[in-house]
Ligand code: CTP
């Protein structure tokens with residue numbers, strides 16, 4: 555019946571070789587990448603905002619420290635994206651919500667604009683706009699794991715330039731196709747970058763930094779974060795591989811469309827391998843965690859970045875992976891068709 559034949563098709567596609575002329579499209583993918591990269595001027599403005607906000611906040615809380623995290627610090631940010639900041643503060647007297655409210659007052663007094671404390675969000679934040687640089691940002695409190703995983707992503711990006719090229723294009727595809735919306739049950743940008751790192755680890759273009767001798771260690775909320783961070787010593791690591799960004803894109807979508815075993819596998823950049831759901835006890839739904847696509851967080855290892863995906867959105871995601879894989883295989887103009895906006 556239908557089931558058997560679709561299995562057969564899946565199996566054939568699993569071994570499908572990449573189209574011979576894939577590299578014809580490399581220049582267009584690279585120019586899309588270049589068009590998304592933020593300018594030096596924009597990066598300088600972000601630094602300027604960090605400095606000026608740090609000065610304002612330190613007057614009130616001398617022992618606090620403000621960090622950039624997320625896309626503006628992990629090197630996977632597009633131009634014109636919002637800035638994520640994290641305030642690290644050791645104050646036993648005040649709750650996170652109290653800190654957020656007081657922070658909003660401090661920023662108000664310093665003439666920042668559009669200040670909104672969002673104390674009831676899953677991660678409480680203050681939103682604001684700086685009239686000087688015209689940048690908008692979100693400040694959260696004591697979310698240091700995010701600061702550490704930001705550094706891990708940035709360190710990986712320094713080893714081989716193809717990671718940044720691939721992840722930018724994957725993020726651009728995900729935004730165009732509307733599968734980068736965690737509040738609607740699809741994946742975060744953070745999850746997509748981890749999926750790209752994993753692919754490059756399997757192809758030996760990237761090492762597994764957490765399996766190497768640690769040169770960087772921090773403990774954040776009982777999580778030991780340790781890995782080899784002297785990445786300037788690794789900038790020849792992937793040189794054996796001549797894979798271009800187009801070939802890697804093909805491999806990325808082919809993997810998620812036809813090769814990944816959604817019933818058994820968990821991808822793990824912490825180990826550089828695929829591990830089993832069984833081993834993590836991610837085989838059944840617990841609370842709201844459904845584990846329909848399993849992406850292990852590198853430091854918070856009980857955390858499945860795919861937990862936002864439900865039985866409806868897993869279907870949407872897999873159809874989008876197949877669409878992208880087929881475009882890369884057959885379309886005469888993949889660098890356009892891939893990003894055609896999703897129209898409901
Ligand atoms: N983060 C996390 N755990 C998640 C999602 C996000 O720790 N499940 C942290 C990561 O440090 C990540 C940051 O929050 O770098 C921002 O996440 P996200 O908005 O997904 O990524 P951005 O890189 O900011 O992407 P975008 O350009 O789409 O804003």
Ligand code: MG
Nearest residue numbers: 624625636638
């Ligand atoms: Mg962001």
